[in-house]
Amino acid sequence: MDGGRAKGKDQGVVDGVAAMAHCYQEFNPKAYLQYNYTPPRADFSRADSIVPWKLGCLHRAFTEGDVGGETLVDVGSGPTLYQVLSGCELFGRVVLTDFLDVNRRELRRWLREEEGSFDWTPYLKHVCKLEGRSPSAWQEKATRLRSVVTEILPIDVHQPLPLPLGALPTPGADCLVSSFCLESVSPDLASFTRALGHMSGLLKPGGHLLLIGALGESYYMAGPGVRIPVVPLDEAQVCTSLRENGYALIHLSTYTLPPDMRVGVDDVSGIFFVKAKKM
Numbered sequence: 265m266d267g268g269r270a271k272g273k274d275q276g277v278v279d280g281v282a283a284m285a286h287c288y289q290e291f292n293p294k295a296y297l298q299y300n301y302t303p304p305r306a307d308f309s310r311a312d313s314i315v316p317w318k319l320g321c322l323h324r325a326f327t328e329g330d331v332g333g334e335t336l337v338d339v340g341s342g343p344t345l346y347q348v349l350s351g352c353e354l355f356g357r358v359v360l361t362d363f364l365d366v367n368r369r370e371l372r373r374w375l376r377e378e379e380g381s382f383d384w385t386p387y388l389k390h391v392c393k394l395e396g397r398s399p400s401a402w403q404e405k406a407t408r409l410r411s412v413v414t415e416i417l418p419i420d421v422h423q424p425l426p427l428p429l430g431a432l433p434t435p436g437a438d439c440l441v442s443s444f445c446l447e448s449v450s451p452d453l454a455s456f457t458r459a460l461g462h463m464s465g466l467l468k469p470g471g472h473l474l475l476i477g478a479l480g481e482s483y484y485m486a487g488p489g490v491r492i493p494v495v496p497l498d499e500a501q502v503c504t505s506l507r508e509n510g511y512a513l514i515h516l517s518t519y520t521l522p523p524d525m526r527v528g529v530d531d532v533s534g535i536f537f538v539k540a541k542k543m
């Protein structure tokens with residue numbers, strides 16, 4: 265109770281979101297990449313490693329023939345761009361977004377081929393293989409990616425308008441992809457569902473959403489000593505949130521972490537992949 269006056273729901277929401285934004289000020293992109301995007305979680309010789317599973321889901325979802333158009337937006341990109349390695353072949357305009365300038369700068373470093381950027385080559389080679397191309401085509405894919413990524417924008421999914429006005433064409437993006445963002449930035453399930461609604465405002469009716477997220481996770485480390493709370497979700501809650509936001513579910517698959525993928529950087533137990541259509 266604040267000064268004897270019960271805090272209204274809205275005040276509680278503001279506090280929860282503000283507290284989350286405060287946690288993110290300590291986010292360490294280099295450590296984060298090390299924790300999640302190097303072996304064992306990114307081991308291309310293992311079909312049960314997390315990254316090959318995610319890339320396989322994205323490849324299939326983007327190449328079934330129903331997804332396409334001009335603009336693809338990745339929501340909450342972080343310092344990673346594996347999310348759009350398949351999609352970049354289908355769209356003339358790929359927009360990457362993140363809440364933190366440190367992450368937007370990390371992405372720009374790779375796109376501008378500056379030294380010290382993360383090496384995405386194994387990822388590019390793996391996706392080329394999934395596409396039936398020779399792994400040596402990875403440089404073509406890198407060139408394609410650099411040619412279609414037109415903007416790296418600030419985003420806040422807790423705002424009704426997550427992106428600056430005019431950032432997208434009026435009807436909205438043709439496709440959204442988002443991985444591990446909503447549950448990692450929302451204090452509770454209601455906030456997750458609201459943020460999904462805000463994000464969906466960026467997508468045109470009939471557009472597709474490819475959503476990857478953590479199941480049963482309560483925290484993750486975003487650097488040494490940087491602990492970020494996560495709202496634990498189960499599949500049913502994800503499906504309910506999608507339905508409440510006007511999505512038709514096309515496909516849902518889940519991945520259960522083998523014991524050696526639990527490396528102490530979070531307590532995630534499973535991962536979901538959703539392909540849905542905005543009605």
Ligand SMILES: Nc1ncnc2c1ncn2[C@@H]1O[C@H](CN(CCC[C@H]2CNCc3c2ccc(Cl)c3Cl)CC[C@H](N)C(=O)O)[C@@H](O)[C@H]1O
Nearest residue numbers: 300340341342363364419420421443444445448449484532
């Ligand atoms: N208001 C806000 N609005 C919008 N975006 C915000 C806001 N606030 C913060 N963000 C931004 O969200 C991004 C969340 N980010 C980390 C969580 C993933 C992490 C923890 N959960 C399990 C798990 C993880 C990673 C890999 C694997 Cl395998 C697993 Cl299992 C996703 C980055 C990228 N998409 C990725 O896939 O790694 C971050 O970049 C913030 O800057």
